[in-house]
Amino acid sequence: MPMDVPESAPSPRGRRRIAEMIVTPVACPDPPLLNHHGVHEATFLRAVVRLRTADGLEGLGEGPGGGLFVQQLRAAAKHVVGADPYQIERLRVLVGDNQPVFAAIESACLDLIGKVTGRPVYELLGGPVRRRVSFAAYLFYKEEGDDPWGPALTPEQLVRQAERFHELYGMTVFKLKGGVLDPWQECATMRLLRERFGPRAGLRIDPNAAWSVETALRVAERLRDFDLEYLEDPTAGIEGMAQVARHTPIPLSTNMCVTAFDHVPAAFRAGAVQVVLGDHHGWGGLTAFRHLGAVCATLRWGLSQHSNSHLGISFAAMIHAAAAIPQLTYASDTHYPWNPHDVVRETDRFRFHDGAIDVWDAPGLGVSIDEDKLAAAAEAYERRGERLVRDDVGAMLDRDPDWLPLMPKW
Amino acid sequence: MPMDVPESAPSPRGRRRIAEMIVTPVACPDPPLLNHHGVHEATFLRAVVRLRTADGLEGLGEGPGGGLFVQQLRAAAKHVVGADPYQIERLRVLVGDNQPVFAAIESACLDLIGKVTGRPVYELLGGPVRRRVSFAAYLFYKEEGDDPWGPALTPEQLVRQAERFHELYGMTVFKLKGGVLDPWQECATMRLLRERFGPRAGLRIDPNAAWSVETALRVAERLRDFDLEYLEDPTAGIEGMAQVARHTPIPLSTNMCVTAFDHVPAAFRAGAVQVVLGDHHGWGGLTAFRHLGAVCATLRWGLSQHSNSHLGISFAAMIHAAAAIPQLTYASDTHYPWNPHDVVRETDRFRFHDGAIDVWDAPGLGVSIDEDKLAAAAEAYERRGERLVRDDVGAMLDRDPDWLPLMPKW
Numbered sequence: 001m002p003m004d005v006p007e008s009a010p011s012p013r014g015r016r017r018i019a020e021m022i023v024t025p026v027a028c029p030d031p032p033l034l035n036h037h038g039v040h041e042a043t044f045l046r047a048v049v050r051l052r053t054a055d056g057l058e059g060l061g062e063g064p065g066g067g068l069f070v071q072q073l074r075a076a077a078k079h080v081v082g083a084d085p086y087q088i089e090r091l092r093v094l095v096g097d098n099q100p101v102f103a104a105i106e107s108a109c110l111d112l113i114g115k116v117t118g119r120p121v122y123e124l125l126g127g128p129v130r131r132r133v134s135f136a137a138y139l140f141y142k143e144e145g146d147d148p149w150g151p152a153l154t155p156e157q158l159v160r161q162a163e164r165f166h167e168l169y170g171m172t173v174f175k176l177k178g179g180v181l182d183p184w185q186e187c188a189t190m191r192l193l194r195e196r197f198g199p200r201a202g203l204r205i206d207p208n209a210a211w212s213v214e215t216a217l218r219v220a221e222r223l224r225d226f227d228l229e230y231l232e233d234p235t236a237g238i239e240g241m242a243q244v245a246r247h248t249p250i251p252l253s254t255n256m257c258v259t260a261f262d263h264v265p266a267a268f269r270a271g272a273v274q275v276v277l278g279d280h281h282g283w284g285g286l287t288a289f290r291h292l293g294a295v296c297a298t299l300r301w302g303l304s305q306h307s308n309s310h311l312g313i314s315f316a317a318m319i320h321a322a323a324a325i326p327q328l329t330y331a332s333d334t335h336y337p338w339n340p341h342d343v344v345r346e347t348d349r350f351r352f353h354d355g356a357i358d359v360w361d362a363p364g365l366g367v368s369i370d371e372d373k374l375a376a377a378a379e380a381y382e383r384r385g386e387r388l389v390r391d392d393v394g395a396m397l398d399r400d401p402d403w404l405p406l407m408p409k410w
Numbered sequence: 411m412p413m414d415v416p417e418s419a420p421s422p423r424g425r426r427r428i429a430e431m432i433v434t435p436v437a438c439p440d441p442p443l444l445n446h447h448g449v450h451e452a453t454f455l456r457a458v459v460r461l462r463t464a465d466g467l468e469g470l471g472e473g474p475g476g477g478l479f480v481q482q483l484r485a486a487a488k489h490v491v492g493a494d495p496y497q498i499e500r501l502r503v504l505v506g507d508n509q510p511v512f513a514a515i516e517s518a519c520l521d522l523i524g525k526v527t528g529r530p531v532y533e534l535l536g537g538p539v540r541r542r543v544s545f546a547a548y549l550f551y552k553e554e555g556d557d558p559w560g561p562a563l564t565p566e567q568l569v570r571q572a573e574r575f576h577e578l579y580g581m582t583v584f585k586l587k588g589g590v591l592d593p594w595q596e597c598a599t600m601r602l603l604r605e606r607f608g609p610r611a612g613l614r615i616d617p618n619a620a621w622s623v624e625t626a627l628r629v630a631e632r633l634r635d636f637d638l639e640y641l642e643d644p645t646a647g648i649e650g651m652a653q654v655a656r657h658t659p660i661p662l663s664t665n666m667c668v669t670a671f672d673h674v675p676a677a678f679r680a681g682a683v684q685v686v687l688g689d690h691h692g693w694g695g696l697t698a699f700r701h702l703g704a705v706c707a708t709l710r711w712g713l714s715q716h717s718n719s720h721l722g723i724s725f726a727a728m729i730h731a732a733a734a735i736p737q738l739t740y741a742s743d744t745h746y747p748w749n750p751h752d753v754v755r756e757t758d759r760f761r762f763h764d765g766a767i768d769v770w771d772a773p774g775l776g777v778s779i780d781e782d783k784l785a786a787a788a789e790a791y792e793r794r795g796e797r798l799v800r801d802d803v804g805a806m807l808d809r810d811p812d813w814l815p816l817m818p819k820w
Contacts, residue, residue, distance in 0.1 A: 086529060087537035089736055117527050119496060126697060127497030261708040268678070287536060291704035298671040298705050326499055 016116055017084055018109075020052040021077045025070045026377035027384050028341045030309055031147040033140040036179030036210035037405050038396040044309035045381065045390050047073060048343060048374065051080065051108040059085065059112030060344075060365060062313035063104035063281055065381070066389040072101045085109035085116075088287060099260070099284040106285035107317050107365070114364030121317070121365050125290055125324035132356040133322040134331040136173040136204065137165035138307070138338070139193075141180045147338075153181075155189040159196050165337065166197070169352035173202030173229070173331040179210030183410050187222045194226050202331060206232035209256050210409040213243045220248035229330065230275050230302075233257070236407065242270035251275055255282070255306040261295065268299050275302035277333070279318065282306065286321055293327035305332035312336075312344035316365040323359045331355065343374040426526055427494055428519075430462040431487045435480045436787035437794050438751045440719055441557040443550035446589030446620035447815050448806040454719035455791065455800050457483060458753060458784065461490065461518040469495065469522030470754075470775060472723035473514035473691055475791070476799040482511045495519035495526075498697060509670070509694040516695035517727050517775070524774030531727070531775050535700055535734035542766040543732040544741040546583040546614065547575035548717070548748070551590040557748075563591075565599040569606050575747065576607070579762035583612030583639070583741040589620030593820050597632045604636050612741060616642035619666050620819040623653045630658035639740065640685050640714075643667070646817065652680035661685055665692070665716040671705065678709050685712035687743070689728065692716065696731055703737035715742035722746075722754035726775040733769045741765065753784040 030044040045065025052058050063069060079094040088106055095102045110121045122128050139162055144151040152158045158176070165171045174193055178186045186205060193203055203226060211219060216234035223231065230253040234244055238257045245252050253275035258267045259282055267273055276296055280289040296303040305318060305328060315336050322328050336350060344367040349360055360366050396403050440454040455475025462468050473479060489504040498516055505512045520531045532538050549572055554561040562568045568586070575581045584603055588596045596615060603613055613636060621629060626644035633641065640663040644654055648667045655662050663685035668677045669692055677683055686706055690699040706713040715728060715738060725746050732738050746760060754777040759770055770776050806813045 084533075084537070086533040089536040089539045089734065091537075093539070093736075123494075123496040126499040127494070127501075129499045129503070261704070264708045265678070265710065268675070288704075291701055294671070294698075294701035295705050295708050298674045300675065324499065326503075 016053045016055065016057070016112070017082055018051045018080055018112070019054045021080045022050040022052070023070055023073045023077075024048045024050070024374060024378050025065050025067070025381045026311075026343060026374065027065070027381040028311065028339060028377055029146070031149065031338055032143040032145040033177070033338065034142055034180045035140070035177050036208045036409055037392050038403070039143065039392070041390060041392050041395040043380070043384065044339065046311050046314075047104065048311075048313060048369070049073060049104045049108050050369070051085070051105070051112055053112065057112055057115045058368075059108035059110070059115065060313045060367065060369065061104035061107035061111070062311055062317070063100045064308065064390070066387060068389055069100065072098055073104065076101055076105060080105055085112040088285070092284065100281045103281045103285040106287065107280065107313070110286060111364040118363045120359075120361055120363060121286070121320040122323040122359065125286055125320065128323045128359060129326045130323055131359050133319050133359060134173065134356040135171060135334050135352065136175045136202065136331040137162060137169070137171040137355075138333055138335060139165070139174055139176045140338070141177070155185060155192045158189050159192045162193055162196070169337065169355055171352070171355035172197065172200070173204070173355065175204040175206060175232075175333060177208075178205045179207030179409060183207070183211060183215055183219050184222075187219060190223060190226055199227065202229045203227070204229050204232055207234060209233045209236035210407065211235050212408040212410065213240050215408065215410045216244045217247055220244060220250055223250065224248070232277065238263070238267050238270050238272045241267075241272040245271055245273070251302070253277055253302070253304060261292070264295060264299070273301065275304055275330070277304045277306035279306040280321055281308070281314065286317060289321055290325050293325040297327045302330060303327040304330035307333035307335050309335045309339050311339070312342040312347060312350065312367050313365065315350060316344070316367045319357055319359065320365060341377070343370055343377055344368060345370045426463045426465065426467070426522070427492055428461045428490055428522070429464045431490045432460040432462070433480055433483045433487075434458045434460070434784060434788050435475050435477070435791045436721075436753060436784065437475070437791040438721065438749060438787055439556070441559065441748055442553040442555040443587070443748065444552055444590045445550070445587055446618045446817075446819055447802050448809075448813065449553065449802070451800060451802050451805040453790070453794065454749065456721050456724075457514065458723060458779070459483060459514045459518050460779070461495070461515070461522055463522065467522055467525045468778075469518035469520070469525065470723045470777065470779065471514035471517035471521070472721055472727070473510045474718065474800070476797060478799055479510065482508055483514065486511055486515060490515055495522040498695070502694065510691045513691045513695040516697065517690065517723070520696060521774040528773045530769075530771055530773060531696070531730040532733040532769065535696055535730065538733045538769060539736045540733055541769050543729050543769060544583065544766040545581065545744050545762065546585045546612065546741040547572060547579070547581040547765075548743055548745060549575070549584055549586045550748070551587070565595060565602045568599050569602045572603055572606070579747065579765055581762070581765035582607065582610070583614070583765065585614040585616060585642075585743060587618075588615045589617030589819060593617070593621060593625060593629050594632075597629060600633060600636055609637065612639045613637070614639050614642055617644060619643045619646035620817065621645050622818040622820065623650050625818065625820045626654045627657055630654060630660055633660060634658070642687065648673070648677050648680050648682045651677075651682040655681055655683070661712070663687055663712070663714060671702070674705060674709070683711065685714055685740070687714045687716035689716040690731055691718070691724065696727060699731055700735050703735040707737045712740060713737040714740035717743035717745050719745045719749050721749070722752040722757060722760065722777050723775065725760060726754075726777045729767055729769060730775065751787070753780055753787055754778060755780045
């Protein structure tokens with residue numbers, strides 16, 4: 001094969017360089033879910049990346065939205081346009097140290113490679129190690145909203161929400177977003193969930209570090225017999241987590257104190273966690289997420305998959321990741337049931353059976369843009385007026401100007 | 411894309427399943443290189459793996475030879491034949507916990523994928539991060555042999571060997587296989603190398619753990635001002651290495667006390683090493699070697715590339731690995747200049763300029779079998795009579811029945 005391709009006969013490689021990068025910021029409705037900071041803003045922001053080749057193929061990526069992210073994506077375009085989608089590590093270095101920006105671009109590159117080769121993205125990541133990807137029901141205390149879920153402000157209402165997840169999607173792993181009610185009410189909720197779903201259900205609680213070390217240890221003691229899969233970020237920081245870990249047999253997991261490879265050595269030395277919740281957005285793409293699996297396996301840590309509010313491009317990427325990463329043995333988180341307003345056509349791929357989604361064989365990510373839905377979501381973003389980042393704190397201050405997100409909350 | 415491919419129209423995917431696996435054990439002449447165990451056997455053994463698809467593509471792999479390895483490879487064939495070469499992680503699990511066996515098969519799978527997609531293997535590993543792959547001159551004390559190198563049994567002769575490496579290949583990084591002479595003679599050799607090649611030459615010494623902790627510390631003290639890149643396996647075991655590491659500023663490297671992901675946590679906790687010498691043969695394939703890069707980066711360890719006696723298929727794979735793995739910043743080891751009797755046709759790709767080899771753009775590994783040379787090497791293996799493993803110890807016992815490989819040697 002010649003090193004130089006004659007210009008008179010453009011090679012497939014030449015034709016498949018990235019000719020165009022289109023970034024579309026979108027806003028989509030979000031139900032009034034509660035977390036340690038209060039209530040989610042009524043819309044969530046995402047950005048869609050479309051990379052096109054001269055011969056008309058399109059690769060898709062998605063990342064967290066907001067004006068700042070969109071600006072960073074657009075600034076990266078100078079390295080992306082003209083690049084070969086196979087040259088992922090080169091792009092990583094050129095795009096620089098911004099994991100979600102690179103992740104959205106890498107997703108689109110892998111989607112393109114998959115389309116060129118006729119292979120699903122999970123086959124570009126080592127091939128499938130599972131054909132069904134399990135998800136946890138993501139339970140939120142919530143207010144009444146423009147959604148079919150109703151309010152959930154008591155343990156009983158929360159268990160009804162879990163029942164609905166089980167009925168609609170067959171899920172048997174339940175993750176409660178905690179840090180919202182008094183910790184003892186949240187413990188009561190966990191007890192009710194265990195009673196309702198029996199000893200084989202998977203249970204997790206995630207107060208997003210809203211508890212002090214002392215509170216976390218008291219809660220861990222109360223949850224001790226509940227057979228949790230893990231206790232997620234009960235308290236803040238590697239040192240705080242290590243203090244909790246020393247005194248409870250419940251595995252601790254995190255997507256807060258270990259969010260980058262650089263955090264791993266200190267957390268390992270301190271014995272701060274047993275499970276990392278990673279995702280391709282935060283860890284620098286699907287290949288880096290796969291590397292995180294290798295790191296976790298090396299350190300005998302577990303690996304689970306984190307989620308923020310997302311659309312179907314990210315969901316497809318999360319499914320491909322879970323199909324391919326051997327270490328991802330926990331049911332993944334997803335906000336998808338809360339955010340069904342999608343911008344892709346193939347939403348029928350996202351059907352849960354027994355809490356899991358069957359992996360599909362289509363090339364690339366296996367999703368494509370629904371132009372009408374994307375246009376509507378983009379219009380919603382423009383109508384709203386640009387904000388640099390999602391602003392849950394601002395939404396809370398609109399409700400109560402004296403509110404402050406002090407931590408730890410309990 | 412349909413989930414089920416109709417049988418009347420075989421898909422490209424179907425045609426590109428692995429239809430045949432051919433394993434060819436070979437024996438090739440090895441010069442009388444000396445190491446801590448004495449002298450290399452006069453031949454070295456390798457095995458060549460050829461995976462063929464129904465449409466006539468062939469993927470190549472190579473691994474350590476000997477009857478045991480060949481039997482293990484052939485036992486793995488039942489999982490390989492009929493498999494899709496993209497399903498690497500699935501094959502890894504099925505082949506089981508035998509890193510060199512899986513590595514040879516994975517190499518052939520990646521070679522096949524590269525040929526199907528028209529892409530060099532390094533582009534299947536994240537794309538090139540460097541276009542030139544640097545190698546260290548692998549210096550051996552040696553006896554007179556049927557080779558153009560002459561004997562090297564004194565510091566002066568060894569430096570003449572290094573000069574020849576520099577003249578022939580332009581190498582400016584020199585690794586001395588130590589553990590052969592008295593450690594103070596080996597220190598004298600290092601001093602002569604530094605004097606001869608100046609302050610910018612890279613110097614390493616590797617006694618294969620032939621020294622006690624006490625000897626290693628005394629040697630490290632003597633080498634302190636020689637500005638070594640690293641001191642490789644001065645002594646045995648994680649604990650021994652940690653004892654040395656605590657008292658010397660010279661970075662310690664290993665391909666003996668950390669040879670699997672499972673060894674990493676203990677070595678990290680103990681502070682035993684600063685650089686790991688990995689390779690795709692020993693660590694379970696090119697993708698696993700890339701994962702080792704991620705692990706090393708996470709722990710702030712360096713990564714270098716280890717070599718055993720090898721032929722051109724392995725050499726090509728080592729070059730692809732070094733082109734693609736960002737963390738592989740040290741010049742790689744290679745035995746190739748000692749073992750030019752190859753079984754591939756494209757040996758002109760292996761031309762060193764300034765100690766480096768230019769990466770090529772051919773699909774897959776970019777090498778193909780020279781059938782005559784392979785047949786001759788296979789005949790040499792058969793003529794020799796099967797042995798289960800390479801047997802340097804047996805070769806020494808033939809010379810001296812009272813010889814014993816006691817360690818530490820000094």
